[in-house]
Amino acid sequence: MQGVPTPNSSAIRRRDNAADGVSPPRTGVRWLFNGLPGRKEEESVHTEYRRYRGLAQRISDGLPVEVLGKEAGPTVLLLHGWGSSMAHMRPLARLLATDFRVVMLDFPGHGSAPEPAEPWDMDRHADLVQAVIDEHTDGPVLVVGHSNGGRIALFTMARPSTPDRVRALLLLGPSGTRRPRRPSWYLKTALARTLKAPFAILPRPLRDFGLDWLRHSLLWRALSSSDYAATSGVMRETFIRCVNTYLENVLPRVGTPTVILRGAHDEAITPAQIDTMVRLLPDAGAHEVEGAGHYVQLDAPDIVAAAVRDLASRLEMQPMYTP
Known part of the structure; x- marks a missing residue:
């Protein structure tokens, strides 16, 4: 893929749990970006904008959900981070919409979503993610979460009622593990x-x-x-509840295959935090993206889109596309 490095390129550095004496991921995610084909020219996509009226109506009425791309088939769910919105995920969504059904939402108090009536904890966010999956997907789902969206994705998959449609996680600079204190x-x-x-x-x-x-x-x-x-x-109390939810104790319960991308210039999430995640997750690998900061999906959208397609192909969510 033009502009998308392979493992031999200096733009990708791999980190995986094999370095800690743990067996490599069962899904083969360690070999991400191996032999990626060229990307097709972006096609016109079917876009549907609706207001989510499922369980979210009972949680916080009128949360916006945007659906792009395929009308059926494998779905990619995009979860934005704290202080962001689905606008920060839209460039990535447009790249993916040629091959997938793409679903995005604004969490309460972000983007065009109203603030909740009361502070939300991680369980409320996970309830919303579960509800969106139930309402807007009918096949396998790959969840892409950025920063706090990655924390929410991991927390959701660690619960006993984990969504069975979710086949994999692709996390971009995910938060949720403790940072060494200065x-x-x-x-x-x-x-x-x-x-x-x-x-x-x-x-x-x-x-x-x-x-x-x-x-x-x-x-x-x-x-x-x-x-x-x-x-x-x-929203201040919601922020406190989110950032004070650390995942070290629940990560071993996340059996979902997980790939983590961290920008080499990310100043929000440290390599040590990513190493902790990879060590504790049963099936995970991580890569550093050269030239990218905390917003990997904006700094290197082609790389993230290629990672989604490659991971989906390896999990047989869809055949690898051809140029």
Whole structure:
């Protein structure tokens, strides 16, 4: 494929769990990008925009879902990350729509989706993913999740009620494992606890008022992450519940074949975090994409699309396409 490297190219570096003394993935995902053919010219695609009215209506009414490409057959479900929307997945969706049915959604409080009435935890996000799969797919599904969307995908597949239609996961800079702490983190944490301490002795109404004032202060925002500082109200609490959900204990329950792509210049997710995922997942391999940052699907959409097609072919979700 023009512009898409093979394992012999410097643009792809492979990481897999064989390096940790674990058997290589049963699906053969270690040999991703081996002999990829040229990509067809993008064809006109059937596009359907609808508002999701299944289980999501009971969770949060009017969540937007967009369906592109094939009207039937293997489906690729695209899950965006925190602070993003399906607009960040659309360039990839257009590349995939020539060969797959592609489904995208905006999570509550993102894109054109309304904020939820109350904070959501990971179970609520997983319920929504399950509902979209049940409503919009009738065959095998390959889930592509970016950043927090990858965390949601893994959490969904780790639950006892894991969707049986999902055949594989392709995760792009997925979050969900602990990042090694820098000294500055401990300093900020200690300062935050010091700032909160005086309010602990106040009566409940005054304590709640004081803590709310503190969380909206410029000093508190300076101590917080940019994602936290950019949110407020119900979405701030949703953010806290999501980022504080770590997956190390549940990853061994994810039996779904998983491929992870991380941009070599990703400043949000470290190689150590990806190594932890690959080590704990029963069937996983990982690759670094040279020249890409955290938004691999925007920096290298052809590579991601090729990975989807190759993985789908190896799992016999569809024959490998021909140029």
